[in-house]
């Protein structure tokens with residue numbers, strides 16, 4: 001596994017605040033990598049250091065094998081680290097043309113292609129003054145991709161987007177990784193989205209790494225068998241301490257190996273099984289248990 005980003009003991013202090021506190025992180029090349037953490041965990045600070053915008057107080061950060069301050073590496077990276085602002089009097093197409101010239105890729109940037117990839121073809125000749133936050137985000141992503149970078153860093157790429165916009169952004173991010181071979185590193189508070197789009201995640205809290213791994217490994221822990229079956233009371237009685245209610249269904253705390261025998265035994269006891277499926281821990285519950293953040297799903301989903 002080749003690392004595209006590597007940090008060792010990375011520390012950044014702002015006066016008494018330790019935004020990053022000895023962070024050791026290794027992000028593999030390829031795929032989509034999510035950096036999660038509650039407000040103030042250090043995500044943006046990490047991204048700013050990786051992009052050479054601020055300097056670490058201590059420790060080391062390497063991107064694509066080189067130091068973060070080497071200009072040649074910056075050319076191989078694209079980024080969007082906050083809701084971008086563009087001159088309001090320009091159209092989306094003019095913005096991309098202007099940025100392509102600024103970055104010295106004038107002739108080679110396929111602007112219509114990138115406008116289409118982010119779903120802005122129809123709005124290409126509208127002034128950005130009238131753009132929603134979500135449209136600005138999409139234009140920012142197009143700007144980050146135009147130079148065909150190997151690595152793209154996106155801070156909250158779906159913030160301010162409506163559900164169809166989020167779905168399109170998810171498809172774009174996946175296709176960048178799968179079809180274009182780009183490594184995408186993103187920070188997001190939308191845990192369900194992260195679970196859907198990322199291959200691996202790191203959870204930061206107070207500037208430290210508290211959990212890292214592939215989404216499938218992390219969510220397989222604590223897997224249970226969800227049985228939509230009745231009568232529910234009979235299922236609960238048969239399961240004893242291993243059973244708990246989940247709405248109209250029952251969660252059985254058994255291993256995959258025990259599943260078939262359990263289902264057979266329940267059927268023999270006259271239970272009707274309408275559905276049986278394995279459910280893992282979701283990223284949201286892992287996030288809250290690792291960070292000790294107070295669970296308020298309505299705000300987490302709405303960020």
Ligand SMILES: Nc1ncnc2c1ncn2[C@@H]1O[C@H](COP(=O)(O)OP(=O)(O)OP(=O)(O)O)[C@@H](O)[C@H]1O
Nearest residue numbers: 014017018019037038039040041042043044045046
């Ligand atoms: N320029 C700055 N001056 C002083 N403190 C800062 C500065 N930038 C960040 N911090 C502090 O460093 C800590 C980490 O901030 P950072 O923005 O990296 O967190 P984050 O995980 O990106 O949070 P959020 O999810 O809210 O974007 C916070 O306590 C923040 O207040």
